[in-house]
Amino acid sequence: MTVLEQRGTYRPAPPPAWQPRTDPAPLLPDAEPYRVLGTGAADRADPGLLRTLHARLVTGRRYNAQATALTRQGRLAVYPSSTGQEACEVAAALVLADRDWLFPSYRDTLAVITRGVDPVQALTLLRGDWHTGYDPYEHRVAPLSTPLATQLPHAVGLAHAARLRGDDVVALAMVGDGGTSEGDFHEALNFAAVQRAPVVFLVQNNGFAISVPLAKQTAAPSLAHKAVGYGMPGRLVDGNDAVAVHEVLSDAVRHARAGGGPVLVEAVTYRLEAHTNADDATRYRGDAEVETWRGHDPVDLLERELTRRGLLDEDARRAVREESEALAADLRARLHEDPVLDPMDLFAHVYAEPTPHLREQRELLRAELAAEAEANADAEAQAAPEGATR
Known part of the structure; x- marks a missing residue:
């Protein structure tokens, strides 16, 4: 008889020292995503907040469309659009105080500019440049993270350090459903819960990790349920309801700031565009599914209210x-x-002290560029009409 077959008939007594470390009941998420818009709770929403959210969502939708067009024109190397997910993007930035930190993923450019980063600087990395384009300390926004979930341990480390110093700082880390399958997700949540770090994890569950549907990523009832295993509260919210997302994230930030430890928030949403400009979404999802979600568009929901x-x-x-x-x-x-580029930047910020080999490469390139410039000048001089001046 297997252990599973014995279950229900064979119940050995627990070890004498064993007891549940945490009561799981308060940690469990709601059975359905929390909603405000379209319910009686919408009447209590602050008019000023509604107007702010609306303006940010509409502007964000236009920003996404323009960035996508610029990608097709060759002005961006790639652009992961957040069209359809604007409610999550905007709310995540608005719930934070100036002293708090935002840790975005590669799709969260809209959250970055909502936080105050210059819209062009926020796209620098997506132009193919070697750096993120903005000073993370100016707006307390970490660099956009292209590798999945690597920003989560960084957020936890910063939040834990702030707690040790006694600083009143909360970190909010954004990740997609695909990122929850990464080892960094586990390590970040486990450490944060054990150390009671003041960090909020926002999972934007848009249904697909590029083309892999959620059902092939996890067997959990919801991603918010994963919080229980780490000993932190899990919240489930309608990610297209900007007011609900703002409310749930505000509660989570207050909880973390008050010393209650981390919170995992799953926002159920949908990306209406392809994964990036290099993706053909028709290969893994149908038009009917997309149109169903268009009927739950975050901008339309807010405008109706x-x-x-x-x-x-x-x-x-x-x-x-x-x-x-x-x-x-x-x-x-x-x-x-066209940006003005300095080829010598190739050698900057590689090592604190350049190695002899790196210095040699740098001088070789400098000499080649100087020789090329001299040759070009000679060619121009020879091509100029006799007697012409420059």
């Missing part, structure tokens, strides 16, 4: 559209300017 409460007239719509178009125009103009 604003209209119902008389908070969104045509003048307000026009003002938001004009602001969005101004952002898109600025993005186009600045990204069509």
Whole structure:
């Protein structure tokens, strides 16, 4: 008889010293994603917050569209659009205090600019540059992380260090459902829970890790249920309901700031565009599925609530559209300017003290560039008409 077959009939007494370390009941997420919009709870939503969320979501949608277009024009190497996930992006940035830190993944450019980073600087890494484009300390935004989940241990380390120093700082780390299958996810959540680090983990569950559906990534009832195994609260929220996401994340940040330890929030959402411009999403999902989610668009959900409460007239719509178009125009103009590059930057920030081999390579390149510049100058001089001056 196997152990499984014995279950229910054979129950050995636990070891004398054993006892549950944590009561799991308070840690369990709700059975259904928490919602505000379209429910009676929407009436208590602050009008100012609704307007702010709406303006940010509309601007974010336009930003996504413009960045995608610039990718097709060759001005960006790649762009992972967050179209359809704007509610998560905006809320994550808005719930943090200036002293807090945001740790984004590669798809979270919109959260980065909502935090205050220059929209063009936020795209520097996606242009193929060697650095992230902005000073992480200026806005307390860590570099965009292309490898899956590697930003999570960084967020935990910063939050734990802040707690040891007595600093009133919370870290909010963003990750996709695919990132929860990485070892860094486990290590980050386990360490954070044991050390009670003030960190909030926001999982944007958009249903696919590129093309791998969630059902092939985990057998858990929800990703929020994973929190229980680490001894932290798990929250499940409708990721397209901007007000609900803002409320749940605000509660999680307060919990972490008050010394309650980490919180795992799963936001159930959907990316309406392909994984990136290099992806053909029609190979793994159908048009009917996408159209179903378009009926739960985060911008439309918020606009319906604003209209119902008389908070969104045509003048307000026009003002938001004009602001969005101004952002898109600025993005186009600045990204069509070719950056001035210094080839010597190839050797910067490789080692604190350059190795002899690296110094040799640097001098060889400098000599080659100087020789090339001299040859070009001679060629121009020979091609110039006799008597012409430069």
